[in-house]
Amino acid sequence: MLQNLNLSRKFNLLLLVVFLGAIALSGLAFSRILNRDAEQAVVGKANILMQTMLAVRDYTSEQINPELAPRLETEAEFLPQTVPGYSAREVFENLRKSPEYTDFFYKEATLNPTNLRDKADTFEASIVEQFRSNANLKELSGYRQSPAGRLYYTAKPIAITKESCLRCHSTPEAAPKSQLTTYGRENGFGWQLNEIVGAQMISVPASGVIDSARRAFLLFMGIVTGAFLLVMSLLNWLLRRAVINPIKGMATVANEISLGNMDADFQQKSNDEIGKLAAAFNRMKTSLSMAMEMLGQRE
Structure with a gap:
């Protein structure tokens, strides 16, 4: 099933699993601390x-x-x-x-x-x-x-x-x-x-103290959940900007080249892994273009 999901959904699913595990453990620990203090x-x-x-x-x-x-x-x-x-x-x-x-x-x-x-x-x-x-x-x-x-x-x-x-x-x-x-x-x-x-x-x-501890716990969980949603939104924006959109662009260019449009070019100016991948695709396109020219001269 995971192989049918796009990169963004896989990332969000992984992040959600990590968050749920972290919130369950921290919530349990915080609940015990509050109950003990109460x-x-x-x-x-x-x-x-x-x-x-x-x-x-x-x-x-x-x-x-x-x-x-x-x-x-x-x-x-x-x-x-x-x-x-x-x-x-x-x-x-x-x-x-x-x-x-x-x-x-x-x-x-x-x-x-x-x-x-x-x-x-x-x-x-x-x-x-x-x-x-x-x-x-x-x-x-x-x-x-x-x-x-x-x-x-x-x-x-x-x-x-x-x-x-x-x-x-x-x-x-x-x-x-x-x-x-x-x-x-x-x-x-x-x-x-x-x-x-x-x-x-x-x-x-004891009811008042316990109720105060319960409210503090709910407030804590609300803050943690809100922080997670904010971080998740920010990471998704960065993922689309730095990874998904450049990959989509390279996929589009690669598709055009496969259809014979050798004028298409991979535009990625960053020096990260995505930039290096784009440079490698450009070198491959150049090598492919030279190979096709050589084949044409032999004919």
């Missing part, structure tokens, strides 16, 4: 927020709780500000009031919480159970779907490492009266020392 951006946001919440918890545990803990016995209502998890959640909810953080989520998902807003849903409960079944597992992360779109989550286990925590979570009899007044006697008890009771989870939106 995921790193999402993971970076999640890690920063996680460390911030851990700092809030530490601040509450070390500075707020010692000041407010004595009042738990005298206040009519429980003071949730003494709980590190409550402080972290409240700080994060204030952060979510900003439009750019509306779709960010923080939760200390617990299987049996005192405050039911911390109750783990089905997905969160499965994360907690993974931590409970493998004590060496220190972190889990991945993607999940939500009404807000695709979310990247990172989770760390919540373990009871201090005996002081058991005062509020061992039995109702040991808990402060204000806690029982506020939350009742049914939830948040029966915890054990070193038991994993929940998971600290940060969820950040």
Whole structure:
């Protein structure tokens, strides 16, 4: 089939094959780089927020709780500000009031919480159970779907490492009266020392970052395709000007000479291969003309 194509079409076909191979390889490599960078951006946001919440918890545990803990016995209502998890959640909810953080989520998902807003849903409960079944597992992360779109989550286990925590979570009899007044006697008890009771989870939106990476990829492919079309058009113009048109001219002259028109001449003034071919044709025409004259003299 290729032998039936003219030189221009053969050249364009070869160039197209090379382009498709190059664009497939470069597109694949660029796509992987964009996806990796997008995921790193999402993971970076999640890690920063996680460390911030851990700092809030530490601040509450070390500075707020010692000041407010004595009042738990005298206040009519429980003071949730003494709980590190409550402080972290409240700080994060204030952060979510900003439009750019509306779709960010923080939760200390617990299987049996005192405050039911911390109750783990089905997905969160499965994360907690993974931590409970493998004590060496220190972190889990991945993607999940939500009404807000695709979310990247990172989770760390919540373990009871201090005996002081058991005062509020061992039995109702040991808990402060204000806690029982506020939350009742049914939830948040029966915890054990070193038991994993929940998971600290940060969820950040991934759809926006991934969509930006996809747009960047499409822009890249569009630019590369446009550049290829421009280069292909320029090469075709140069091919016609420097190769195809001179060859067509020589073919026309050769055809005229074959019909007996010895006045036809090959006009090519360049010093490239086409010019040398034209000069060779002119020498051949001269030799042919001399040979015909010699034959005519002999007759």
